Amino acid sequence: MSADLLAHVPGDRGWPLVGHTLMFVRDARGLTERHRRRYGDVYRMRVLGREGVTFLTPQATREIYLDPGKVLSSEGGWSSSIGPLFRNGLMLRDFDDHHRHRRVMQQAFSRAALTGYVDAIHDVTDRHLRSLPAGDVDVYVLMKRLTLDIAAEVFVGVSLGEQSERVNQAFQAAVAASITPLRVALPGSTYRRGLQGRAELTRVFGELVAQRRREEPRGDLLSRLAHATTEDGELLPVDDVVDHMVFLMLAAHDTTTSTLAVMLWQLALHPAEQDRVAEEVRALDGAPVTPADHGRLEHTTRAMQEALRLSPPVPFSPRHALADVEITGVRVPAGHGVNVSSLALHRHPDWWTRPDAFDPDRFAPGREEHKQHSHLFVPFGGGAHLCIGNHVAEVMVKAIVARLLAGRRVTADPAAGVVIRAVPIPKPRGPMLLTVR
Template sequence: MVDPLAHVPGDRGWPLVGHTLMFVRDARGLTERNRQRYGDVYRMRVLGREGITFLTPQATREVFLDPGKVLSSEQGWSNTIGDLFRNGLMLRDFDDHHRHRRVMQQAFSRAALAGYVDAIHDVTDRHLRDLPDGDVDVYLLMKRLTLDIAAEVFVGVSLGAESERVNRAFADAVAASITPLRVPLPGTPWRRGLRGRAELVRVFGDLVAARRREAEPRTDLLSRLAHATTDDGELLPVDDVVDHMVFLMLAAHDTTTSTLAVLLWQLALHPAEQDRVADEVRALDGAPVTPADHGDLVHTTRAMQEALRLSPPVPFSPRRATADLEITGVHVPAGTGVSVSSLMLHRHPDWWTRPDAFDPDRFAPGREEHKQHSHLFVPFGGGAHLCIGNHVAEVMVKAIVARLLATRRVTADPRAGVVISPIPIPKPKGPMLLTVR
């Protein structure tokens, strides 16, 4: 039998499972080993699919821009999150994706973003007001905080007692996305993930029904989607509204949690960098971080960019070729999986100085390492699937850091050995303890 990928270096991994177990256990290590062994283009097999991984900014550009409209995001993601977060924007393609993105775009306009500022600061202040001095797991703290912010901003309600259940449902669904055993046997991650999905559908289904009983829509995204109509004047199907809200809430709080946790951890380990951010945010004198002025937080921005570089929220972006094409001169047959990796690209030694070091000044004028190529620094993806909420995420991160560091200092034990598992969304493998004073 002719091997359609014989021209691409690499191997098929172990029998049956391919590289899946190695990828789940240590995705960054596997990617780096493959880069050193095969170069910036290689083949691998994960979760039953064989594909080509590209590790250059030019390949990333060609994949994200997809001028021939032949790289399917839906088919790329379907074997990981397809059953768990179906029909979210990342799981829609081409005209269908554009149509649904246009409906949701209204919630991410500059005017809408300005309206979210008060909710972001109010919820942050509630969470931090009674935060005692001492040790705190910064990942868990930020996860609760960002979920509550996302609920108030996009759903228009406080989840209250349901907050922990919803957080657990999201965590189970995300964890299930990379489990090799995708059979709902009792006690398995896949079964817990499907139950998590069912819980999220229940919560948001009830909220959609309640909104549709109201004569006048509220201003939150859930209400807008609940009352939105198709081109034929029909209300969007309830399932579509629920699917969008489940996926959006995942993106709005889980990915932001990751960035906040990594940023605060790095600032705790680098007190001089923390001083620069703290001095900057204290100059606000308690004023909120707004879309109009968050760009003035120069060093806070660079520190956030560095956290996004070290730990990008979506470390791999898979696609599937629906027709033959070439990417940076490499032939990709129809049906082949294609993946680009911000996780590796952001630490590629050919492009970054001391790539594993926390060094916000790499983004400063005079260095600006990220500007060597338009698609070298891609924490929010690119092309048609550029993260729709990237500006909301930036304001949220800066607002929370500003509120915390304006009155407190964080420290961490460098011997703690915190390890970030990058997939499916970056998360520490154990406690991420900061000391807050």
């Protein structure tokens, strides 16, 4: 039945039972590129039991993100993957419900709040880098621990201390479970470990919420949510606060880790680009990176944008059609999926010169390839679900890179064969070793 309803869309249903799921998990970028070459910029695909249409044009991306008819459900799009593991986060809420909850959280992402996070970001970064020895270091592992500690200090108002590694492992288990094809909690299975990770995160943040409600309100987001009230004057349910904090902490550290690791890896492989960034950050003379520094750190910004282009932190944005909808002239029947692939769009050869090359100057005045269309470069999504923490992430990335490269140099072995697994959040398949001196 589904195949008939999508008969007008090029593509195929993949293997029996599993569709394209195994290929998607193994090599999402390769699968997407093969489909683009075979079927064009619009094709159907079946992943995790859901059949839908993938669009690889900036105009389709715009129409999907803006969703003028309010018929494309983000909750429905994500429910088959992260739904049971990161339930009720902002990406898993729709329309008026999403707007209400986003408004409650928005206060923690104002410019004034962001300025207040600067000291914590730099203090935690300096603590980690003081103990960083010269020699080889796995940059992904280093950045994951660092960004998790920063997110805890900024949004929770505490150092996780001895709990840090357990929380880190719990997040990793939950993320890995989000794309496993076997979604049954069998003993020893990836999905069971993911649910156990979710239970650990619920326990940790549930205890923290209870603690905050016994205290006077503080400035961190957890305290603000713990004391926030509904329109009826009631405190937000504990489950809502926990769900928001779990999802936010994932977004605040896992996606930023990906961007930092890719950016530093590429700078290590391109010493001339690293020199340009290092010269900029040394000019700060040790001063903290603030939101006001974005304009001065021009090449650092372009290097970060290029890392986000090559490896967008959310490489696919699924939606579920609640009613029949037409996108760039293609009819998608109700009940089917709609998918934006920033991973493919950011490397589309029709829009980018040498799309697989690390070339920060593609964002420089005079070229500005990303400005060919308003929705060609979408590393933080768009529309109502534009990443609420994108400005915090930018400050974190620039602050960490500035602190690291102001007095150090990183190199990497081009023959190391590092491969980035794109989904669910970009991560190297093995060690990502940089030499620090």
